[in-house]
Amino acid sequence: MPPHPETWMKVTPLGLYCEPGGFHVDPTRAVDRAVISHGHADHARPGHAAVLATPETLAIMRARFGEDRAGDTQQPLRYGESVTINGVRLTLHPAGHVLGSAQVALEWQGSRIVVSGDYKRRRDPTCAGFVPVECDVFVTEATFALPVFRHPPDSHEIRRLLDSVALFPERAHVVGAYALGKTQRIIALLREAGWDRPIHLHGAVEKLCTLYESLGVPLGALLPVPKGLKRGHPPILAGEIVIAPPSAEATPWARRLADPVTCAASGWMTVRQRAKLRAVELPLIISDHADWDELLQTIDDVRAPEVWVTHGRDDALVHALSLKGIRGRALHLVGREDEEDEGAPEALGEETTP
Known part of the structure; x- marks a missing residue:
């Protein structure tokens, strides 16, 4: 009989640890051996001795941390390829969250665990789409695990943005979006909707856009927001779309627009109320995480008799699982819910649980 996953996948202060394999998945601090699901800061940390991830995630880590901090040794593993580590078969599958994001499938002595990292089920022109993998235990996020979170189609929200630009041609539209993943996705969605004019970028999001293009994701014409304007210079970029970190809109930087x-x-x-508190004039419901219905659909798709919940609204999801006859377990991992979608994370690119 295969061993129960709890006997070989341990919850530690550093995060999930595969005991027979001798490695952590998305550890919260530097470790000897780390498998990284994607490049957001609450999953990818600097200073590991050895890192295994998709080639794109490794490139993102090098861009963010520097060559000398993205892992002393770096092992790329493409989607669908497998490697065996101390008897544990490890395979990465697309998670659909951001470029290079992966689910980590681990098999040992006939038992399979899939650690999803963060994921979404919507089509995203900038990254590979989520692939359900049947397993004995599915480790899921729960960022939007409440029935109130049912996200509208992305095309609907992009159309709202373009309609507002047409309605207010004398004003600049500043879209607050995370540097990694959300910025590039919005750009790609705008291109698909027919916006072929240059999109202007805050300096904090330029670097990762350049990286995405170098990794084969076309984004079209991008321009930096002009700098060095003298005092008294007329406001700029009327009728244009600007993408910036979420907090930039409330800084002196925005006064030139x-x-x-x-x-x-x-x-x-x-x-x-959250939009109102942040003084957001045009809220756009565009998420890089699964909503309530998508979480439940994913759990049906992977057919796991047991689901572990890593962060977010775990109580509602665990209750919904019990109604399906599935055992739910809230892991309460440290370091997965410390950063909000305001303040520090905006330059790093995550949309995390408040």
């Missing part, structure tokens, strides 16, 4: 319309692209914009 023509009567900016403050936009924010996040699943949290479902909560009207």
